[in-house]
Amino acid sequence: MPTHGVTRKVAEFTAGLRYEDLPAPVIEKARVCLLDYFGYAMYGCRATPINILFQTLADGGPCTVVGRTQTVSPLAAAFVNGAMGHVAEMDDTHRLSMAHLGDSVIPVVLAVAEATGADARRLIQAMVAGYDVAARAGEAVMPSHYYRGWHPSGSVNTLGTAAAAGNLLGLSVEQMQHALGVAGTQITGNFAHMPERGMVKDFNPGRAAFSGLLAARLAQNGFTGATDFMENPMGLALFGERVHEAAFLDRLGSHFKILEVSHKVYAACRHIHSAIDAALEINARQRPAADAVETVEVASWSHLAKLCDDPEPWRDAWYGPRFSTQFNVAVALVHGEPAVQAMFDQNQILRMLDDARVREIVPKIRVTVDRSMDDQFPTLWPARVTLVLKDGQRVSVRKDLARGEPEVPVGYDDIVRKFRQLGDLEGMPGEIQTGLIEAARRLPDVPVKEVTRLLRWNPPEREEAAHGRVAERAASPH
Structure with missing residues (x-):
């Protein structure tokens, strides 16, 4: 097994990251990303693609699916919650990797923390690790990766979710190398759906959440993969013209990519x-x-x-x-x-x-x-x-x-307003809204199970207006 090289360094960083290593602005940014996810996921929780995925994947287990009272396995929760984050086009974005990192990483850390009883400090450290690895992997193969038709929220997010899950599961450095390799062999997600606007757009980040979590759990149990995936010419290099290794190593462990994430103030791509x-x-x-x-x-x-x-x-x-x-x-x-x-x-x-x-x-x-x-x-x-x-x-x-980029920032209060707007539209009671806002604000001093209990609030059934009635206009739009 390589004991040097890019994959090894990424594994050492990811396996070793602890809450105490995180500067205060990074922890605050994680809170903002979590609250943003809670809002846009809840708003998408009854969309047609999500209903289909839930009906198909729902099984028994301890983990929360946002907006549902029925709990499921960690893998099913990661998949459905990952797709849910992308469905309404209100998700966070990292522009240099062109990925919606929170869609996949947050569902994984919620599922693993809920299943294992990990506290919110470990959830936050794992989340930061996942954002970092996915963002750096995206930067390493951009822009050719994107121009070839890959959907980064499905592709590079897979490496980030493996890193996040591996951190939370306590993988060793060697196990983390295997987890990244097993995740790498599952990379998928393309833009072939765009002309037809297919539901598979939302499938992609959900699949990335599922695949990364699966990779980490397999590695935990002794399953092996390529331990040099990032630098292997038959690994990440297949997904772009070249791998810019500096993207992985530049200020690794001292500059956290979650700080580069933007937040949407408009419901559009x-x-x-x-x-x-x-x-x-x-x-x-x-x-x-x-x-x-x-x-x-x-x-x-x-x-x-x-x-x-x-x-x-x-x-x-x-x-x-x-x-x-x-x-x-x-x-x-x-x-x-x-x-x-x-x-x-x-x-x-x-x-x-x-x-x-x-x-x-x-x-x-x-x-x-x-x-x-x-x-x-x-x-x-x-x-x-x-x-x-x-x-x-x-x-x-x-x-x-x-607006919403770090250079043109929106603040925590802007995300609170967005969350309340979405909560009101979804019919979320004010006390549930306030509970989630305060839980995010107080993290990590809130039990993870209190957060997931609030996320299980079950919205009233509503007509999915834009999925039904917009299509009726297609024949005579003008």
């Missing part, structure tokens, strides 16, 4: 957020009348155009609006920030899809590729929105990073 911010600035300067608009150009990097250039947001259920640059920019230009932020509510999405001014502007919006922005991605996620009016006026605004 993160790629669109810079364009939304630019459109909101134009709206704040001069709210354009829909019939006065000649054209709107949204210039950005090529992958935004590939994934989110959708002039027909009326199709594909709730995935359509959330992956349509045209729709989100139109709402921002016409109605401004309150309307955009209100689209956490599926019924607000329906109202905006029916809005005459939004419908008039959507066909006027063109998404174009600026090759200079390709060169800046993923360090920046830039977008430039240019509004041209029929009287010849022209307004152009560029945003290099969206």
Whole structure:
């Protein structure tokens, strides 16, 4: 077994990380990520893909599935809760790895802690380790990994969840090397689903949670894998043009990647957020009348155009609006920030899809590729929105990073407001909301079982408006 090399160093860091090693800002960031996850997971807990996964995977066990009273095995809980985090497009994001880390890592640490009785200090240390390994693995193979069609929330998250589970299970350094190798052989998740907006989008981070936890448990019981997966030419190197080993080693153990995570303030694919911010600035300067608009150009990097250039947001259920640059920019230009932020509510999405001014502007919006922005991605996620009016006026605004990035931060109170907004929409009683907010704020001085008890609150059945009624508009959207 190699006793040096990248995988060994990552395993030493991951197996050895303890709560006492974490600076106060890292612990505070973990609290924010947990509360953010509680909100967006609860809001997605009754979505159709999640219902199907739960019905398929539900078994017996001690672990909580968010929004359900029935408990299941750790593997089933990790899978369903992992998919749940991604379904509503409100999840945290690490831009350099292009992964939604919390979707997969948080379900794993909740499941393992609940099953083993680990306290919240160990949960937080494992969570930080998982975020770190997934983020570094993503950076190591970006951007070619993404351009080849891999879905990082399903692929590199698998390594992060193995690291998180392994830390919480108390794996030795050697066992952790095996866990990373077993996780690596399970890496999956691609973007083939995007043209059809398939439910498998949400499957991917759930599978990453399942696979990483499985890898750690197998390694704990003596199962072996490649102990040099990160540097092996038949390992991680298969998932990109090359492996940038410096991404793993740069300040490993002294700089924690969880601090680089951003939080969404709009319910849309993160790629669109810079364009939304630019459109909101134009709206704040001069709210354009829909019939006065000649054209709107949204210039950005090529992958935004590939994934989110959708002039027909009326199709594909709730995935359509959330992956349509045209729709989100139109709402921002016409109605401004309150309307955009209100689209956490599926019924607000329906109202905006029916809005005459939004419908008039959507066909006027063109998404174009600026090759200079390709060169800046993923360090920046830039977008430039240019509004041209029929009287010849022209307004152009560029945003290099969206709100919620560490450089354009939102605070804990912003996440609390987002959580309460989602809780209200889901019908969550105020005392449950307050209980989860206070539990997150007080961590690690709260028992994990108290957190999971609150997460088992069972929301009332509601019509999944955007999954049902949006599709009815597809035949005659205009």
